[in-house]
Amino acid sequence: MSVTDELLENNRRWAATFDKGGLSNRPRKKVAIVSCMDARFLPSRVLGIEEGDAHIIRNAGGVVTDDEIRSLAISQHLLGTEEIVLIHHTNCGLEGIGEDEIRAQLREAAGGVDPPWRIEAFADVDESVRESVRRITDSPFIPHKNVRGFVYEVENGLLREVEA
Amino acid sequence: MSVTDELLENNRRWAATFDKGGLSNRPRKKVAIVSCMDARFLPSRVLGIEEGDAHIIRNAGGVVTDDEIRSLAISQHLLGTEEIVLIHHTNCGLEGIGEDEIRAQLREAAGGVDPPWRIEAFADVDESVRESVRRITDSPFIPHKNVRGFVYEVENGLLREVEA
Numbered sequence: 001m002s003v004t005d006e007l008l009e010n011n012r013r014w015a016a017t018f019d020k021g022g023l024s025n026r027p028r029k030k031v032a033i034v035s036c037m038d039a040r041f042l043p044s045r046v047l048g049i050e051e052g053d054a055h056i057i058r059n060a061g062g063v064v065t066d067d068e069i070r071s072l073a074i075s076q077h078l079l080g081t082e083e084i085v086l087i088h089h090t091n092c093g094l095e096g097i098g099e100d101e102i103r104a105q106l107r108e109a110a111g112g113v114d115p116p117w118r119i120e121a122f123a124d125v126d127e128s129v130r131e132s133v134r135r136i137t138d139s140p141f142i143p144h145k146n147v148r149g150f151v152y153e154v155e156n157g158l159l160r161e162v163e164a
Numbered sequence: 165m166s167v168t169d170e171l172l173e174n175n176r177r178w179a180a181t182f183d184k185g186g187l188s189n190r191p192r193k194k195v196a197i198v199s200c201m202d203a204r205f206l207p208s209r210v211l212g213i214e215e216g217d218a219h220i221i222r223n224a225g226g227v228v229t230d231d232e233i234r235s236l237a238i239s240q241h242l243l244g245t246e247e248i249v250l251i252h253h254t255n256c257g258l259e260g261i262g263e264d265e266i267r268a269q270l271r272e273a274a275g276g277v278d279p280p281w282r283i284e285a286f287a288d289v290d291e292s293v294r295e296s297v298r299r300i301t302d303s304p305f306i307p308h309k310n311v312r313g314f315v316y317e318v319e320n321g322l323l324r325e326v327e328a
Contacts, residue, residue, distance in 0.1 A: 003195045003247050004312055006176055008213025011323045018321030020204060020220070025257055027203040031167045038218040039191040040184060042208050045215075048174025055201040058222045060235035066281045067231035071201055071224035073270055073279070078257050083167050094244050106237055108171055110304035135165045140274035148168055157182030159175045 023052040025079060032075040034132075035087040036062035040154050043087065046138075055081060061094040062087050063120040064132035073141040084147035085137060088129050092152050095128075097121045125151050129162040189197040189243060195219075196239040198296070199251040200226035202293040204318050207251065219245060225258040226251050228296035239307040248300060248311040252293050254318050259292075261285045289315050293326040 032055040035043045043056055045050065055075045066084070075081045098130055099121040107114050122128035129149035136147045150159040196219040199207045205219055207213065219239045221232055228250070239245045263285040270276050286292035291311035300311045313322040 003193045004310075006193075006248055007195070007211040007213070007249060011210055012213060013323075014210060015321035017290060019319065022239055023204040023318070025202065025204060031171070032201070037196070037221045037239070038189060039216055039218055040187040041188060041218075042206075042213075042216060042220075044206050044208065046178060047171040047174055048178065049171070049206075050276070051205060051209075051313055052203055056203075056206075057224075058220055060221075060238040064238065065234075067223055067229045068271070070225045070279070070281050072173060074224040074266075074283070075201070075258065076168070077270060077273065078261075078266070085168055085171060087239075091189060093238065093326050097242075102238075102242070103243055106241060106305055111239065113304045116304055117234050119234070119238070129207045133172045140277045141270055141279055142193075143273060146166070146168075155185050156188070157175075157179035157184065159172060 019053045023106055027054045027079065027081055028079045029053045031083040031085060032057060032081045032086045033087065034062055034064065034068055036060065036089055038089055038092065040150060041089065046157065048150060061092060061120050063128065064135040065120065069135070069139050069141055072136065074145055076142060082144040082146060085148040086129060086132055087146060087152050087159065088125050089152040090125065092125065094121050095103060095125055096123065126162050130164060133164060176318065184215045187232040191243065191245055193217045194245045195249060196221060196236055197249045197251065198226055198228065198230045198232055198243045200224065200256060202252055202253055202256065205253065205316060206238060210321065210323070213252060225284050226296070228299040229284065233299070233303050233305055240306060240308055246308040246310060248310060250293060250296055250313040251316050251323065253290050254289065258285050258288065259289055260287065274322040290326050294328060295326060306328065
């Protein structure tokens with residue numbers, strides 16, 4: 001049995017007691033979370049978020065690229081959110097690795113095709129949070145600029161705020 | 165108190181009983197989930213995923229764009245995942261809306277600046293899942309092509325597989 005099949009079995013068990021059918025697609029708390037995809041934490045548990053509360057956007061690093069701007073623009077313009085919580089974390093796979101080195105590794109594995117996007121590797125997690133916050137505050141597509149940036153500490157479960 | 169402050173209070177309570185400090189950054193189940201950011205469901209609960217198990221990538225629609233290819237490439241090349249579960253859902257905010265209409269709305273709100281990305285609106289959720297699966301299978305940057313696409317039914321909590 002593949003892992004996917006195992007997860008589908010979990011889904012059938014979960015659906016058997018399903019009671020979330022009446023929720024609105026407009027997040028109750030009017031907040032969007034942007035966070036890393038890292039396996040070690042679930043933003044919903046870290047922040048006490050329940051179904052119906054918030055949009056949760058995740059990618060490698062929690063780095064804001066065009067697709068996070070797109071998601072946040074849709075979140076605010078179409079679905080009524082007004083605050084943004086941005087979360088990177090300690091011991092990230094993208095921290096301290098070489099942008100050019102990883103790019104070369106991917107190019108080689110892809111038979112010589114160069115990735116048409118940045119890897120978004122970073123040297124300093126606090127500076128990376130600040131840069132992602134800036135990409136949000138600089139975007140003309142995100143009307144509500146109530147954004148705060150944090151580093152989640154995988155060692156102790158706490159969010160540490162990064163000052164702009 | 166802002167919603168962000170409320171979430172930070174939740175975080176302090178959560179960290180007080182934190183016991184996830186020893187996890188590896190390599191997902192135990194070697195799987196990456198790509199899903200919509202929708203507030204009504206948490207992929208971890210829908211699939212029975214715990215901390216340490218899986219990468220979870222989320223955006224507006226669960227649509228695969230360059231940034232999801234980047235995240236999946238990092239997930240597989242650097243962090244050892246080998247399967248992908250792609251999830252769109254019923255009653256999505258991006259389904260049945262007009263790409264050009266939303267683009268015009270964003271342009272107007274942005275003072276005439278045109279978004280440099282597609283909105284990724286779609287007419288048919290099954291076809292959107294197939295298109296996102298194709299973007300993964302067509303990418304030279306994702307070595308493991310074990311990808312299956314699903315529609316999460318917000319009405320009953322079940323995942324329905326979309327045949328390629």
